[in-house]
Amino acid sequence: MATDTGWFRFSATSSETFRVAGELVRCGAEPDVIFRELYEQGTLARVRLAGRVLSRVTLDCDGKLAYTTVQWSDFEELGALTSDTEDLVNEGLMIAGTKAAFIAIEQANRQVKVSFRSRTDVNVAAVAEQFGGGGHKQAAGATLPGPFASALQKALDAMRAALG
Template sequence: MNINWQPLIQIIHAHQRFVLSSHVRPDADALGSEIGLARILESLGKTVSIVNSSATPGNIQFLDPTRQARQLGTAAKPEEVLQAEVHIVVDTSSWTQLSDVGKLMRESSAKRVVIDHHVSSDDLGAAEFKDTTSEATGALIVKLAEALGVRIEAEAATALFAAIATDTGWFRFAAVSASTMRIAGYLIECGASPQAIFRELYEQGTLAKMRLVGRALDRMKVDCDGELAYTTIEWNEFVELGAVPADTEDLVNECLKVSGTKGAFIAIEQQNRQVKVSFRSRLDALNVAAVAEKFSGGGHRLAAGATLPGPFATAVQRALDAMKDGIAIARSSQPKSEG
């Protein structure tokens, strides 16, 4: 799916003050896209702020060495959002995922823009530049830079490479194409170092993280005749072990390593006792975006998420029931073998 970038190029050239935001608990695609886009806009002489509802997780802070991304209500004031001429939202199209920043957006007179690759979507009243077939929002930012005629510098290249690498499971997911690898190669030419990025993302774990991962793996369960695997983590375990929520990044994918699994989820209790659930699927027929949307979440057919209210055991059971229903639907849609 090719995006016509010309309307956005016109918006960029016609305005000076930009605010960039992404979803709560930003991941590498969210932050990497923000940093990459900020550097592109700054190269054009624009004034850029990055304001998110959540603080940047420690494991991806290396993508933002100047700490440009700031949390609303702590390092960033509401006036920064309200005074922007253009508010660009990356890697989400959800009011819920924008949280407190979204509330300010509703009050602001700024022109709204969305750059995203997720299927699930709210009407943000924005000019949308979406490609739901794209491997990552970071890849869309690279294509925007090309349309603008801007060469990406090293810091932005690092952020955008991390965005794409993480959202593709380090280039192993089905969305990866020849175009993905060409973009990755271009970012390496611009200064991204895959070795350094991988080391920062995956080889900086603490002993607390290893112990938390061990517990989650030890309590993994299977259901649906082995087609569903899932695990859970309660908040008191973070406290007991000295781990942090970012230590669970990508842990849900461990469940898909069990032979025969078609789907997976991990339920993680938050400090406020809400439960963040990440859903994964191996099959197009098992649409986990539709599963997540039952809980006002969303994402892609093969990777999605939602936040459920507590209590914890109830939230886990609701997630389990929803995934069992999803697997049942997937089974019914498969052609029956003749015999």
């Protein structure tokens, strides 16, 4: 619940969400422990991967789009896991002026997992659906066939079109 609502900051968070969260706390859930287990138990490899991925952030569409990439060689060189990329896509939305972001992550089978995010009226679910994926208006994903450069270009072209 916490991750699906972005720790209760996404617009789809409702009073019912808070009611259920309150009930979980009443029954013994410890929000600080949950947060620590999810976000403060990383490995050195994850921190190094995050640094590499964040150094690649590129702005496009007059600063409205931020995107970055992870190639399979990054995982191999750093000893990182694909799960170490969790939430890195959201970093692009922290840049002033951005309306949408995506991260393209090459998998071991050379397919490319793309996670799309938006903080505006840009419907990233519609973008993901173009590639057989899906999700929500502000958070969606798809898996594209490789090679990596081709998949990245397709995702970039689709996001450019979505941003007009």
